Structure formats: C-alpha cells, structure tokens
Amino acid sequence: MSTSEVPLGSNEHLNMELDKNHSFFDVIKLSRSFGGIKALSDVTFSLDKGSIVSIIGPNGAGKTTFINVVTGMYPPLRGEIHFRGRNISGLRAHTIAGLGIGRTFQFVEPFPSLTVLENAMVGCHSRSRNGMFAVGLRLPSALEEEKRVKDEAMENLEMVGLEHRKFHSISSLPLGERKLLGIARALGIKPKLLMLDEPVGGLAAHEVEKVVELIHQLSSRGLTILIVEHNMPFVMSISERVLVLNQGYKIADGPPDEVKSNEAVIKAYLGEED
Amino acid sequence: MKRSERLKPYIPWITIIAAVILLAIIAPSPYIMGTMVFVALWGVLAIGMGVLMGQAGLFSLAQPTWFGLGAYCAGILAARGILPAWAGIIAGGAFVALISFVIGIPVLRLRGMYLACVTLGILMIAQIVFVHLEDITGGSFGLKGIPPLSIGGFVFQTDLHFYFLSWALCIGCLWFFSNIMNSRVGRAIKAFRDSEVASEAMGINIPMYRLQIFVLTSVTSALAGGIFCFYLRFVAPTLFSFDLLIELVLMIVIGGIGSLWGLLLGSFVLTWLSEVIHLSFGKIFPTMTGSIDAILFAILVIVILIFMPHGLAGWVEQLFRLGRRSYEHLRSSLGQ
Numbered sequence: 001m002s003t004s005e006v007p008l009g010s011n012e013h014l015n016m017e018l019d020k021n022h023s024f025f026d027v028i029k030l031s032r033s034f035g036g037i038k039a040l041s042d043v044t045f046s047l048d049k050g051s052i053v054s055i056i057g058p059n060g061a062g063k064t065t066f067i068n069v070v071t072g073m074y075p076p077l078r079g080e081i082h083f084r085g086r087n088i089s090g091l092r093a094h095t096i097a098g099l100g101i102g103r104t105f106q107f108v109e110p111f112p113s114l115t116v117l118e119n120a121m122v123g124c125h126s127r128s129r130n131g132m133f134a135v136g137l138r139l140p141s142a143l144e145e146e147k148r149v150k151d152e153a154m155e156n157l158e159m160v161g162l163e164h165r166k167f168h169s170i171s172s173l174p175l176g177e178r179k180l181l182g183i184a185r186a187l188g189i190k191p192k193l194l195m196l197d198e199p200v201g202g203l204a205a206h207e208v209e210k211v212v213e214l215i216h217q218l219s220s221r222g223l224t225i226l227i228v229e230h231n232m233p234f235v236m237s238i239s240e241r242v243l244v245l246n247q248g249y250k251i252a253d254g255p256p257d258e259v260k261s262n263e264a265v266i267k268a269y270l271g272e273e274d
Numbered sequence: 275m276k277r278s279e280r281l282k283p284y285i286p287w288i289t290i291i292a293a294v295i296l297l298a299i300i301a302p303s304p305y306i307m308g309t310m311v312f313v314a315l316w317g318v319l320a321i322g323m324g325v326l327m328g329q330a331g332l333f334s335l336a337q338p339t340w341f342g343l344g345a346y347c348a349g350i351l352a353a354r355g356i357l358p359a360w361a362g363i364i365a366g367g368a369f370v371a372l373i374s375f376v377i378g379i380p381v382l383r384l385r386g387m388y389l390a391c392v393t394l395g396i397l398m399i400a401q402i403v404f405v406h407l408e409d410i411t412g413g414s415f416g417l418k419g420i421p422p423l424s425i426g427g428f429v430f431q432t433d434l435h436f437y438f439l440s441w442a443l444c445i446g447c448l449w450f451f452s453n454i455m456n457s458r459v460g461r462a463i464k465a466f467r468d469s470e471v472a473s474e475a476m477g478i479n480i481p482m483y484r485l486q487i488f489v490l491t492s493v494t495s496a497l498a499g500g501i502f503c504f505y506l507r508f509v510a511p512t513l514f515s516f517d518l519l520i521e522l523v524l525m526i527v528i529g530g531i532g533s534l535w536g537l538l539l540g541s542f543v544l545t546w547l548s549e550v551i552h553l554s555f556g557k558i559f560p561t562m563t564g565s566i567d568a569i570l571f572a573i574l575v576i577v578i579l580i581f582m583p584h585g586l587a588g589w590v591e592q593l594f595r596l597g598r599r600s601y602e603h604l605r606s607s608l609g610q
Contacts, residue, residue, distance in 0.1 A: 097477035109472035111465045126477025135457035136450040
C-alpha cells in the first residue's frame, strides 16, 4: 500500500505510543460455557506483536469459540482480554473491530447481495465517518470519502489478488477466492491483530500456497496473525508458535516442533494407547 | 472523464423531473393531477416501507401510523392556529421522529414476524387513539377546520399546486434514499441483512443503523402525511387504517421490493388501476367497487408472484439485461 495517502481515520502516532507501553495482546483465565458445556476453561496466553501463532485442537476444542469471545461475538463468562493496554472483554463486537482486531470466518460469511468490491468496501466501514444525512444529500465530504474507501478496498483486493473479480457477484466465486475475499474484507479495518478462522480449510494445494504467501506478506507489514486451522502441514510450516486446545483447556503452547512431540497433544489427537 | 460520462448518473433524475413537468403541461386536469398527488404520497410511504423491508430486512408495518400521526399533528397545530400550516408539516415530522425513536429502541430488537406483529399493534393502537381522543382529533368524524397551506404568501389551492409539492417530496425521498443505498451506510444496511455476525466484525453498529433508518423512513412518511392533510383539508382515522397498509403491501409486491423506483412504479400502477376499476365498474356495480377492487388485486398479486416474483421492476430489469445481452451477442456475431 502506498504511504503517501492519508489513511482513513488515522491515529498512527497514538498507536505507536500505545504499543510501546503495553504488552500487545493478553488473555487471562478466559472461560466461556454454553449451557453445561465448557467451551473455554481458564485459557491464558499472550501474543507478541508481529508474530504468527496458530491454535489447533480436535473438533469441539474451543478454537472458534476463542475467536468469537475475543472479537466480542459473545461475552466471556470469566476472564479478561487485554489488547494494547485496554481491557476489551465484554465490549461489543463492532467496537472491538474498530480497535483493530480483524477476523475472517470459517464459512467466510460474505455479503451475497453486494459485489466483490462492495464486500471489500464494507470492510473499511469502521474507518469512515459520514452519516446518513451526509451520504443521503451527497455532501462533498461523503463523496470524497466514498472515493477513498473505494481506492483502499481496491488495494486490499489487489493484495489478495482478486482485483480482476471486483464487479463479480459472490455466488460466482469458488471457495478459495471467497476465503481470500474474507481476508481482503478484514484488511479493510486496518487490523493490528488478524484472526483467520480456517483460512485454508477445503482449499487445493496451489490455493494453500497462495494463502501462505499472503500471510507472510501481511506479517512482514507488521500484522500479528492468529490462525485457527486443521491442516497440520500448513500450521506447522507457517507458525512461530502453536497453541493446543482440548475440550476448552490449553494443553500445550510452544514452537511447532515442541508441540508435535508433546505427549498430551498426541494423546488428544490419537487417543490413549491401551 | 468525458462530459457524457459525468452526466450519466443524472439522466434518470432529469428524465423523471421532466416527465413530472410534462404531465402537468399536457394533462393539467384536476382529476389527473389529484390522482397523481396520491401516487406521489403513497409512493413516499411505499419507498419507506420498501427500504425497511427490502434493504434493511426490518419487517415493519407502521408506515400508515407515521403517515397518520404526521397528518394529525400538522392538521391539529394548524387548525388551532398554534403554528402556521407549513411549520405544522415540519412539526409533524419532528414529532414522529421523536415517537419512532422512542418506540424503535425497544421494538427493533425484535426480528421478522415479531417485529411485524408489534408494528401492526402500534397501527391498531394509533387507530384507537385517533378515534377516542375526540377533544383533540375530532374522533371518528374527523378533524375539520384545517386552514389552507401557504408558504411565504403563496397559497396552495389547486390540485396542480399540490401535484408539484407532493412530487417534490416524492422525488426528494427517492433521491435521498437511493443516495443512502449507494453509500457506506447503504452497504452497511445490506451487509447486516446478509450476515449479522460478519457485519459486526467489520465494525458496523447494527442497532444504531436499524434505528436511524427506521426513524428516517418514519419522518418521510410523516411529511407525506402533512401534505396529505392540507390537500384534503380533512383527516379521519379510517384514512390511516389497516386498508392503507394492505394497499402499501400490494404496491410493494406489484412494483418489486428490490429497487426504489419499483416501489414508486407500484404506487403508480395500483393507484391508477383502482381509478380505472372504479370508473369502469362504478356504473355496473355502483355499490361494490370496493369488493371488485379486492378481487382484481388479489388476482393481480397472484399472477405477479407467479410470473414476476421480483415485481414489475424486477421484470423490467430482467428484460433490460436480456436485451443488452442479445444486442451484444448480435453485434459480436455481425462483427465476425
């Protein structure tokens, strides 16, 4: 992205100040249950700025719940989430998005009545300001902002390689491109922390390569990336650290090689030997 | 950019304004102008309701209520000499903005049919209030003594005057809401209709936009009500009843909910169709034109739902696409 442009709603200098004085992202004893089922139990961990970390675990381990609680889709039962010096637990989802935590969805959740470009433009929503009356009366500020949003959304589409699809409808996109669109859309909020829910689930090998390349590119820009994924070769090759959840508990946390040989992890995946 | 390119977005607006002026020149009879006043006012209501249902996914049935409140508020203030007539229209809009805001906060938490039930309840309650607050509203006999509308010395007397006033409001609404729908706000509204979780994750404050669009469509309906009350110089509870709601729903189904101009088309078709029915069957069955209306409209709705599920507007757009495709096909095959 070109830096000559003024980013929408920029407060970069404040951001740098924030990151200097506080740890980037901490989760402290986070718990959440649904009815009697404990989806997350006292999960504690932290993320360093700029790292690529994955969460793995068998089905129902609480991985997606973790993302949902952090992004405010539902509030935690207990525990705290600190993001750049601020306790964000219990805040509403749109507020958390505005603070710079972006996410994608396992099933992408695109907006099918909008085009590809418009989907990417919705991503820029939290950093544009004009209200109902300004846009309804086509005030100059609204027109100018619309143009900026469009340019930025185009940049994000270029970033993931979907610029040639901009006027297409969502229904015409194959799964791989939909997942990329999900990332482009999330980039619109200019996230500091990007959470990817199964970014390569169901993708072909060459599509996975594309996503790997994209994640490295984003990481080199300073984004912190948290991945939830089942594809082990992908996770082990891309992550600096891997966190393993099982039935809501954290059972391992460390570099990929260490986690691979961790006994508790092997047991969780393969079951105990008789 | 070429000049023709730059002018392109204005072409539909120039066309519709030209058509409105042209009609006033070629057919200035009170009958046609008067009917067109209703087309415009029902159009404002249908646009409001269509935006809520089609774009925001809010199944609200309260449009006749806001229309009635706006009409009563403007009429009462002017009849009692509290405010000049034009200020009464604005006061009606402000009053409805306040009421719909207060009602909207709890009610918009409901979804789908539940919201429909509650807003229908509001419509029923408003009816009862209009009838029983006799001292203020004139009860079921209606509110009389509404003075003529005048703005800065100009008195709106003829059907032609109201024709221009109501169409100014109608085209204004069409322009305003279509601008909103093509902006960040409109995209946000369509986004949360498509996927609530994803739009929240993009930072969209869903309850706020729900409330804003709800209040805004209420206010435009109230302004239409204000004009309506000075056009008829009379308001009665039955004018804002369930029957009007049914008519609005018919307009939306016939015109098509997918686009704003389709809603206006629905208003045009339905209003003129019922005029034609009254004219042609009025002499044969003088006492039952209402029932004939209902039967013919029921048949029309069934036909439209089967053959044009997206309404007349959806059907026209489909024809356009088909035409363009076959034109391009023809051109490319001729080129080779």
